[in-house]
Amino acid sequence: MPAVIRLGPGDAERYVRLRLRMLTVAPWAFSATPEDDEALDVPHVAGMFAGEHHATFAIEAARAPEPGREMERESVLVASASLTRAKPPKFSHRARVWGVFVEPAYRGRALGKALMGAVIAQARSWPGVAFLDLAVSANSPEAQRLYESFGFAVWGREPEATQHDGRRFDEVYMTLRL
Ligand SMILES: CC(C)(COP(=O)(O)OP(=O)(O)OC[C@H]1O[C@@H](n2cnc3c(N)ncnc32)[C@H](O)[C@@H]1OP(=O)(O)O)[C@@H](O)C(=O)NCCC(=O)NCCS
Numbered sequence: 781m782p783a784v785i786r787l788g789p790g791d792a793e794r795y796v797r798l799r800l801r802m803l804t805v806a807p808w809a810f811s812a813t814p815e816d817d818e819a820l821d822v823p824h825v826a827g828m829f830a831g832e833h834h835a836t837f838a839i840e841a842a843r844a845p846e847p848g849r850e851m852e853r854e855s856v857l858v859a860s861a862s863l864t865r866a867k868p869p870k871f872s873h874r875a876r877v878w879g880v881f882v883e884p885a886y887r888g889r890a891l892g893k894a895l896m897g898a899v900i901a902q903a904r905s906w907p908g909v910a911f912l913d914l915a916v917s918a919n920s921p922e923a924q925r926l927y928e929s930f931g932f933a934v935w936g937r938e939p940e941a942t943q944h945d946g947r948r949f950d951e952v953y954m955t956l957r958l
Contacts, residue, residue, distance in 0.1 A: 782891050784898045787836045787860075792826035795836065798857040799825075802881035807944050808919045810879070819879065833865040836879070837898040839891050858883040861895035863902055865909060875903050877914040880923060892926050900930060904958055911955055917942070918950035932956045 799819050803810055818824050828834050840855040862879040877899055882891045903909050916923050932954040941951035
């Protein structure tokens, strides 16, 4: 089972590097673009990671050391998933899953599964949270399959919800009752 870590404010910089990767590698899968994404702003992300209504989980992998610096062990984030609890009282029984991404070279090795397990366990630990919501692009059937494997059910589909590079994609809405 890959080791899942919960990110803190000190991880904001390396998370932003992974966030830029997800927006670049799978642009249809995320509503933000690199030009307008708050999650690319290091102070904003550090504040978010410090907040009690938020949790981001990640998996790191060792990066090959540069020549001459073999003694320095560095690690890089290769996968992440985020969870934000709704603040308004009428919605505080709900939390949203977003930013689910695994670097292409690491896919198919149960990293996504490990991250979603951590997200769901965290949501269950928040008193009063009864539903987990998410939206997934119809262009990411493997992500929809991952969520279904945890019991998420589709409740709606918005036709041509997003557009990117001359293509439009439906958005599929899913919920898990905890
Ligand atoms: C979706 C994503 C996170 C899955 O990550 P992953 O680490 O490869 O997934 P896992 O190896 O943990 O697989 C877990 C389950 O997901 C589903 N799944 C993953 N890859 C799949 C594929 N290529 N085809 C079909 N189902 C797939 C399966 O149900 C799988 O369970 P199984 O192996 O028991 O059949 C990854 O493909 C990704 O980053 N996609 C691009 C970004 C994206 O679409 N994110 C979702 C935003 S809402």
